[in-house]
Amino acid sequence: MMETSDAAGKQTNDRSGQMGPSIVLVEPQLGENIGFSARAMGNFGLRDLRLVAPRDGWPNNKALAAAAVAEPIVAEARVFDTLEAALADCNYVVATTARPREMVKPVFSPETAASTLRTRTVAGVRCAVMFGGERNGLNNDAIVLADAILTAPVDPSFASLSLPQAVLLFSYEWLKSGNPEALGRVTAFDGPVREGLATPGTVPASRAALFGLFDHLEGALDSAGFLRPPEKRPAMVRSIRNMFHRMECTEQDVRTWRGIVSAFTRRATGSKG
Amino acid sequence: MMETSDAAGKQTNDRSGQMGPSIVLVEPQLGENIGFSARAMGNFGLRDLRLVAPRDGWPNNKALAAAAVAEPIVAEARVFDTLEAALADCNYVVATTARPREMVKPVFSPETAASTLRTRTVAGVRCAVMFGGERNGLNNDAIVLADAILTAPVDPSFASLSLPQAVLLFSYEWLKSGNPEALGRVTAFDGPVREGLATPGTVPASRAALFGLFDHLEGALDSAGFLRPPEKRPAMVRSIRNMFHRMECTEQDVRTWRGIVSAFTRRATGSKG
Numbered sequence: 001m002m003e004t005s006d007a008a009g010k011q012t013n014d015r016s017g018q019m020g021p022s023i024v025l026v027e028p029q030l031g032e033n034i035g036f037s038a039r040a041m042g043n044f045g046l047r048d049l050r051l052v053a054p055r056d057g058w059p060n061n062k063a064l065a066a067a068a069v070a071e072p073i074v075a076e077a078r079v080f081d082t083l084e085a086a087l088a089d090c091n092y093v094v095a096t097t098a099r100p101r102e103m104v105k106p107v108f109s110p111e112t113a114a115s116t117l118r119t120r121t122v123a124g125v126r127c128a129v130m131f132g133g134e135r136n137g138l139n140n141d142a143i144v145l146a147d148a149i150l151t152a153p154v155d156p157s158f159a160s161l162s163l164p165q166a167v168l169l170f171s172y173e174w175l176k177s178g179n180p181e182a183l184g185r186v187t188a189f190d191g192p193v194r195e196g197l198a199t200p201g202t203v204p205a206s207r208a209a210l211f212g213l214f215d216h217l218e219g220a221l222d223s224a225g226f227l228r229p230p231e232k233r234p235a236m237v238r239s240i241r242n243m244f245h246r247m248e249c250t251e252q253d254v255r256t257w258r259g260i261v262s263a264f265t266r267r268a269t270g271s272k273g
Numbered sequence: 274m275m276e277t278s279d280a281a282g283k284q285t286n287d288r289s290g291q292m293g294p295s296i297v298l299v300e301p302q303l304g305e306n307i308g309f310s311a312r313a314m315g316n317f318g319l320r321d322l323r324l325v326a327p328r329d330g331w332p333n334n335k336a337l338a339a340a341a342v343a344e345p346i347v348a349e350a351r352v353f354d355t356l357e358a359a360l361a362d363c364n365y366v367v368a369t370t371a372r373p374r375e376m377v378k379p380v381f382s383p384e385t386a387a388s389t390l391r392t393r394t395v396a397g398v399r400c401a402v403m404f405g406g407e408r409n410g411l412n413n414d415a416i417v418l419a420d421a422i423l424t425a426p427v428d429p430s431f432a433s434l435s436l437p438q439a440v441l442l443f444s445y446e447w448l449k450s451g452n453p454e455a456l457g458r459v460t461a462f463d464g465p466v467r468e469g470l471a472t473p474g475t476v477p478a479s480r481a482a483l484f485g486l487f488d489h490l491e492g493a494l495d496s497a498g499f500l501r502p503p504e505k506r507p508a509m510v511r512s513i514r515n516m517f518h519r520m521e522c523t524e525q526d527v528r529t530w531r532g533i534v535s536a537f538t539r540r541a542t543g544s545k546g
């Protein structure tokens with residue numbers, strides 16, 4: 001678990017008493033853009049910034065300078081070597097992309113993403129939104145780790161949202177989602193999102209638990225000769241992982257799947273012996 | 274009248290056939306911020322940028338560089354000596370401020386401002402939104418020229434919206450106001466609000482396909498000894514089926530799962546023989 005009580009203690013809770021979604025920047029390039037993103041977060045009540053392999057290393061003085069009053073958010077940002085580590089303690093993850101990808105996932109506008117994440121956050125689900133680097137955005141291996149996709153509406157003849165602009169739009173909608181009356185949102189929440197997935201007796205699976213399941217299942221499928229030919233393996237793995245993310249597994253669900261994979265594996269082993 | 278037919282001709286009309294509101298930056302300081310503001314405008318379909326007495330003169334190479342693909346908006350921006358001249362051809366003007374001022378004027382959120390300006394624009398009213406310089410924002414003499422005030426909601430402990438951030442929020446809400454359906458703002462669904470599950474190249478699975486998969490999988494799990502003891506079998510089967518329903522399988526997904534079950538089954542059979 002990457003989330004320590006100390007790190008959690010740095011968070012500012014919003015009025016619901018919940019910690020807002022983490023903002024995860026994946027391989028960001030320019031320090032200025034990290035700083036501008038932090039400033040966008042701070043303006044709208046988000047505090048937990050995570051960086052995956054920032055190009056220019058860390059700490060980064062340009063990031064601190066660009067953050068202005070959001071400097072503490074940059075100073076307390078956590079840096080991870082891998083996206084999997086950055087997401088390990090998260091239960092529900094949204095990936096930001098400029099355009100639809102060849103993935104079977106729900107697609108949200110910033111507004112819908114914010115209200116969805118608000119509902120989940122209030123229910124105690126740890127949420128994160130990830131954003132790709134300036135040049136190419138998130139690659140497919142990153143997107144596949146997400147439960148849903150966030151795509152901001154833009155003028156199709158432009159479609160040039162910068163990294164801090166994308167962070168700003170989500171953060172703004174996040175704050176709006178928590179305080180609809182004050183912001184002129186005439187559309188009351190009459191049942192937009194699921195009121196939280198009912199998970200009696202269990203809790204949403206952590207990303208770490210899911211990643212463990214993926215290793216287990218994919219190893220078994222390799223042994224069973226399913227993930228062939230090799231050139232098709234990456235797409236097959238992505239497709240299977242996407243299905244698991246859509247499932248929104250609980251911890252119990254992950255145990256069930258581990259049991260299923262073990263049963264199939266044991267059966268093969270047992271019949272050999 | 275500052276608006277010449279030539280200047281109007283440069284505008285990109287949106288789908289309503291109307292020119293969007295002009296963005297008026299009053300005594301902006303940094304060229305970068307002018308460029309970032311132009312990029313924000315372009316992303317959301319606004320084209321008419323007006324500058325009142327930019328501190329560093331005009332043209333400004335930093336503004337052009339920061340604009341990226343929005344360079345034409347910067348190149349075509351019009352510069353005025355006075356705010357009065359910049360607003361001369363406008364019929365309805367909104368002033369952006371960080372906090373309420375001692376003015377008796379309507380106060381709008383970005384969302385409400387956008388829908389108000391959309392309604393007026395469609396009715397043929399020339400609208401503008403003005404933003405103050407980086408240091409102090411608009412002074413009272415500028416605000417008094419406006420019909421209404423726009424104040425973006427921010428975390429009160431921060432309240433540090435930069436000039437391009439403020440332009441971005443209005444521009445984003447402007448685009449949203451013109452196209453609500455496409456952006457998930459119609460929250461009438463009584464299930465999850467998804468802007469739609471993207472299912473490239475495939476279609477949602479029929480129930481018949483799913484039931485066939487259930488038979489196949491549960492048969493294999495019975496053979497593997499997983500669904501035991503018998504009194505727990507019904508609950509285990511329900512739990513697994515629930516996961517598949519949450520997955521919202523496509524036809525291709527069902528084929529993938531059939532393949533997985535077959536691979537595990539073949540493996541066991543093969544090793545027996």
